Amino acid sequence: MVDDSQNHSHLVPRRFSRRSFVRAMLTAGALGAGAAVLFEVASQRSVVTPNVVPPRLDPQLRSTLAAAQALVLPSEPNAPGSSEVGATDYLEMALGDPRVDEDDKRTVLVGAEQLGSKAHERFGTHFAALPLAKQTELLNEHSRDDDGREWLSVLVVFTLEALLSDPVYGGNREGAGWRWLGVSASVPRPAAPWQVALAKKAP
């Protein structure tokens, strides 16, 4: 992977995916049909879209992702968590962003599908319906091996983007993330997500 120091340092690479694993999972049909179709919809989304309408996640997959994001950023009385900042709305929008790495989209969906399957196999219920302690246990177990850690890394990246990006992207609701960490938004702020802003300039 190239060192993308560029004009200033990025300590964390922008992409984490284990390409071959993810591709194998996709072609082996291990994905639920919903997620596979969702992925195809997301990847075909045109750049020049006047309104950025995110593809809707399958409800069960969405609830697994929301629960996992809540484990990444739990809610507290004096500090917002993933649900207050709209992290799953953000993720849904990001899945429709043509500039988000396709492998990262696949990774986050595949891992969530697997987590959901484990919950059903082990406890006979949805991941999101489990008590927090069981969710935590499953997530820890799931992210122990290389691929699971890859999935968790991608999920953390999306969730932190949701926390601190401009609210036009669906997260950081009313600037709650910025307020919590004392961040003053740099100006000028965007009026719209980049796809809308740049669509007007495309040929």
Next chain:
Amino acid sequence: MNTDFDVCIIGSGAAGGAVAAALSAAGRSVVVLEKGPWLHDSDFSKDEIAASRRGVYAPDRKSEPQVVETYDDDGWNARPTPGTGWDFWNGSMVGGASNLMSGFFHRMKPDDFRLRSALPPIDGADIADWPIGYDDLEPWYTHVEQAVGISGRVTSHPLADRRSTKDFPYPPLTENPLAKHIDETCQQMGLHSVPVPRAVLSVPQKGRGSCSYTGLCGEYGCATGAKGSSRAALLSSALATGRCQVRANCMVRRILLGPSGKITGVEYMDPTGQIARVDARIYVVACQAIETARLLLASAGPQHPAGLANKSGMVGRNLLFSTAAWAKATLPLPKQSPEIRQALEAKLPWINRAVQDFYFFTDDVTGQKRKGGTIEFMLSPPNPISQALSAAFSGEDGPLYGLPLKRRLEKSFATERHLVFEVFADWLPHKDCHVTLDPSVKDKWGLPVARVRVGKHPHNKKVADFLLARGVEILTRLGGEDIIKSSRGAPATNLVAGTCRFGDDPKASVLDKDCRAHDVDNLFVADASFMPTAGSIPPTWTVYANAFRIARTILGQLGG
């Protein structure tokens, strides 16, 4: 001769903008063909997702791939760039990558123009002297200070530039008081912490606003007009003459050579996807080094079977970057003196300091004089997502999550500031670092793409490692903790040069000393492709200066 324009410029970045401004000011008619869209000051925001996380101002590699060749155990392997982590694209829009630069401006030093003569040779590196010297470029460096707008202050130090004017036309930007602390610490270490000039206006000028001190120059477009992009500073005045036309969303497919051996026109895809043509008396290519080489190679024909202006076989060869390395230190607020703490808590982003005491050094093994480079200090730019990711991934074992992540985020944002330095070291010209045309991969226009072989000389990393160590000594002395370092000998892909080196020998160079193609009388290459060596600084000031220099030659060739 009846042509559409006097000059056709392909590419509207630093070099293209400078040539357009100079020629239209002198009464010549100019058309500039730009592949990307036309974005204005009002289109730029400090949207971290767009500018930094998604890189939306550069082409999408899915529709505009390039091919990268890297050396693995089984030899050279070529792969299309999507999904590899490699990305050679930079800003694609009117003004090009100059819209997104940080604008830390440095002049090359006299020996940079003659590294072959001035220093012992390095095996496996095809270092060539430039056919011009510092004195040839000095007046143009000075011209750029006014034309583009450089703010700064001259100080005295061992490697201070010889200047024809006393000081910069614009006063330096307001600095964070930490800069003074860096000056004092360096002085105690026997080093010179030098103020770095910025291509950023400190006062409003010529219809452009001044810096608004967001601290977000690199990767971001400038909403105030303060940054000296070729769009804000140069194309604006070119357009105002009424003699310059900029055609955005126009991708040049081929340059057409006539039977007389002169270029007769340029074929491009207009915004509707139709093929259009334009002709001029003189043509200037300035697409950044990789794409310039690609265009020349793709414009091969019966008279130039190996590529336009490529009788030497040198087009695409000796691709250069800057060798990148960096380090980051944490300055915990509670541990700082009240004075430093106050400085760090102030919303003053600019440090603007560099150390060039190691611009040359003595190799401790051979005792030979070697070219070193530049260590440039800055506060970590205020990108909150990037800061959060650094905090989350600060351990060895995967990311933090849950309450430990939240507490770590609070600690980072409330109690830490981060001081960074970047290293700039020469990327040595290498026989396995070059651009060719890919035989099969095509872009969305159906055109064969550039194939970039990234071979690197091991000396690059040795120099970067040496400079990294010197910089870390300074960070440590400043009280920096938890220092994170990176030196992988990797190329900084935003600083790209070489591929059409200039020189006096037509067998060993593509361009003459005025950047005119040896083989094609009405073709010039104005971007950093001309450089036989690319220096150990960001080269943009040199690109601007040289482009103004050769514009004078172009004007003479037009007969005025």
